[in-house]
Amino acid sequence: RVDPKTATFYEQSGVDNLVAMILDQGQRALGLDLPEQTPTTMPDFALCNLETKQLFETFEAYQAAYAPYMEGNPWVAINLWRSDFLSEQLIHLKEYAEQFEDNGFNVLFYYGYPPKEEANGLFYNAEGELVPEVLLVQAGWLGANPRVNRELYETLGIPVINMMHLNKSAEEWMESQKGIPVYSRTSSLNIPEQMGMVQPIITSTKEVIASTEQRTTKYSVLFQVQRLLKRVQQLHVLQNKPNAEKQIAVIYYSHPPGKELLGASYLNVVPNSLHTILERLQVEGYDLGEAPVNETDIFERVSTHGINIGQWAPREVDKLVATGNATLIPMELYQQWYARLASSLQAEIEEQWGKPEDSYIMVWTDEEGKKYFVLPSVQYGNVLLTPQPVRGWSQDIDIMHHDISIPPHHQYVAFYLYLQYGFDADAVVHLGTHGTLEWLPGKESGLNQHDASEALIGDLVNVYPYIMDDVGEGLQAKRRSGAIIIDHMTPPFDKLGVNPILDKLEQLISEHEIAESKSIALANAKFNDIYQYAVQSGILVDLGMDTIADDEELHYLEHYIEEVQEEHAPLGLHTYGRLPSPESVEKFAQAIAFQKQDLSQRERAA
Incomplete structure (x- = not known):
């Protein structure tokens, strides 16, 4: 049994207490002629x-x-x-x-x-x-x-x-x-x-x-x-800073490039969510300029001037520049910003994409031969609506979306450096699940300026509305891009939109992503669970796959599930900041009850 006084010395700890504990033992246990010692106590905080x-x-x-x-x-x-x-x-x-x-x-x-x-x-x-x-x-x-x-x-x-x-x-x-x-x-x-x-x-x-x-x-x-x-x-x-003076960039996803592909996972971004966000910013006193803030205008401006352009349509870059609505970054200015990056990161980028002056992705040359990076954008006063650049150009864009081995190209880098040093953003908003910044090469966690994600987000406050049930990928955004997550609801479904097989696979994939940050053995076990369930459900046959060989194929499966679920959401996608209608909530509750076989009649009626 530990002597209570000795235990107090030890529990309170510190150099003074540990020395006093030894002197106290010398006095009491060995009978040495020493002064009496008293523990020095400290509050818990x-x-x-x-x-x-x-x-x-x-x-x-x-x-x-x-x-x-x-x-x-x-x-x-x-x-x-x-x-x-x-x-x-x-x-x-x-x-x-x-x-x-x-x-x-x-x-x-x-x-x-x-x-x-x-x-x-x-x-x-x-x-x-x-x-x-x-x-x-x-x-x-x-x-x-x-x-x-x-x-x-x-x-x-x-x-x-x-x-x-x-x-x-x-x-x-x-x-x-x-x-x-x-x-x-x-x-x-x-x-x-x-x-x-x-x-x-x-x-x-x-x-x-x-x-x-x-x-x-x-x-x-x-x-x-x-x-x-x-x-x-x-x-x-x-x-x-007064709200009227704040510069905010709202980043959405035009992936892959094209007018019809503006959105995020289970979220109606254009025009609904952008409209609710702009409307609230206006109420809070942000300067949105003179343009009308309504869904029709937002949709028209974003779908015309705010989309990424694919490599199959290079003349569209010229057309976008001709409208006067694109943000143009002179090559010389970009090179000054680029020089601020760590030399090791510059070397990685140039090994894959060459020198800045050799860039061809979203580059426009004027009549005098001067080169500019082109950033599609729509301006509402001090609020910039702009699509995150695609990760690649001629490569398989779906695969590159999660590829953590390929560094960002120069137009991608120019985009984030512009937000830091050109637009002088006070905060950025990555709207919806999910972007690619947090999937760039570098350390898994604990990043520094040599890692692309950390270098590009810099000191910016990164607000990230994220779907509430994708915990695993949300953690990736938190840990690799400093994201401040604000959860949003999943869209409501009726009975026709509920697919228990896909729901189960989504849950297993999310559990696997969380497990990766805890234990390699646990992550491998979850990976095996996903494979076994995918085989039993027959979904691999639908995809023409024999196995799930690696994380790349797992992400392919995950996004296939998202596409199917979105296509079969008869009650529509969620609008950020807006509650679903009472009728949709009622149908959603009925769909959940329909899926749960163990509910009593009384519980179903409730």
């Missing part, structure tokens, strides 16, 4: 000053002792592990503070996971005003309760960014294709996602202390902390 090691229960007390305080400047709250504070592993945290303070932010350090009932003293001033604009929380599972943390974050109502520590060196991480090891993803990604954290980013690694050549400690990854700083700055702008 508190505000803390890293320089003085003081703890505070109120914001006013913290501010009074905070030497770098800049009156009138914004605050950012940074969470640290209690164990780091006790063991004085503070180098990386002080480096965070230096970056933020040098760029005009006050820093509020706190440790632990306070419940929402305790938030008033920590995050609010005496006037009851919320102090921090953003929370930066170190991912972890020890002492974390997803429900408690989620309730706190919902109460605060501010962005919570997931700062990840990697128990590897920066060099090992840079060379790794996986990024975050599979065994670490539960604590680094899964649990923080359940809490509501967004924009996961590795900010510290474990390095050997040079003076010891053996001991390790945590150091910040400077270029990652600078990327984090820029994202916080972007959120600060978004929170404080």
Whole structure:
């Protein structure tokens, strides 16, 4: 049985308590002539000053002792592990503070996971005003309760960014294709996602202390902390700039190229969803210009000026430019933006697609021989409607949609660099399930500027309306493009639209995508379940397939299911931000009851 006093020393931990525990044992167990030792207790959570090691229960007390305080400047709250504070592993945290303070932010350090009932003293001033604009929380599972943390974050109502520590060196991480090891993803990604954290980013690694050549400690990854700083700055702008001045890009999918193929999975994008979004933006005070905001005008403008053009119709590029509605990026300007990318990423792009000046995809040459990248677009004041570029040109576009081996071509790169540096977007919206940004080459998770997805989204706030039942691919968007997911409903179905075989396969595919982030063995087991069910159902025969050999064929099966389900949705696709009619809801409920064989008559009637 452990001695209670000794247990208290150990549980409270820290250098002082561990030394006192040894001295206490010397006094009590060995009879040495030593002073009596008392455990130093710490609260489960508190505000803390890293320089003085003081703890505070109120914001006013913290501010009074905070030497770098800049009156009138914004605050950012940074969470640290209690164990780091006790063991004085503070180098990386002080480096965070230096970056933020040098760029005009006050820093509020706190440790632990306070419940929402305790938030008033920590995050609010005496006037009851919320102090921090953003929370930066170190991912972890020890002492974390997803429900408690989620309730706190919902109460605060501010962005919570997931700062990840990697128990590897920066060099090992840079060379790794996986990024975050599979065994670490539960604590680094899964649990923080359940809490509501967004924009996961590795900010510290474990390095050997040079003076010891053996001991390790945590150091910040400077270029990652600078990327984090820029994202916080972007959120600060978004929170404080008047809506009428904000620049928003709404990205939809014209895949494969053509007027009839504008949309997303189970979502009516053009014109319905675009109309509801523009209408709400107008109500909220965004500048939409003078053009009428109605479904007819949106459909006409987008289908005429806002579609991708296939390689089989090169003259259509000339026609689009002639209308004066396309966005033109001069080759020289693109080359300046392109030079900002990591040299390793440039090398990957050029190995596949050549130099920028040799590009041919969506390139237009004027009478003087000057080259431009052409971006289809429709402008409503400060809101840009624009299709995400296709992943390839002459290749099989359906296959390339999920191909993570082929880097983006120059027009694709120009599109996202324009949003960052030309259009100066305050936020982008990827409308619906799903785009291709999160499927570009690079690390599986824990990306950096050498990975295409991370480089192209840059510091942009990426809002991503996503269908609620595609969890697996939604995680891909969160982890590889910093997506802030806003779920939308599935469309309602009647009895004719319910296909239990396809529904089961969709569920298995989603489970497989989730399993890939947890365990290779579990993912392989789910893959086998999909194959066995596909064989039993006969769907492979319908597709002319003998087997499902790899992820590429699995994605082909998945999109075949989506196409069939969409074609047999007699009640129509969902419109974002709009509830289905009561009649559709009634038919949908009847269809669900029809599919469930174990319901009683009373339950069916209800």
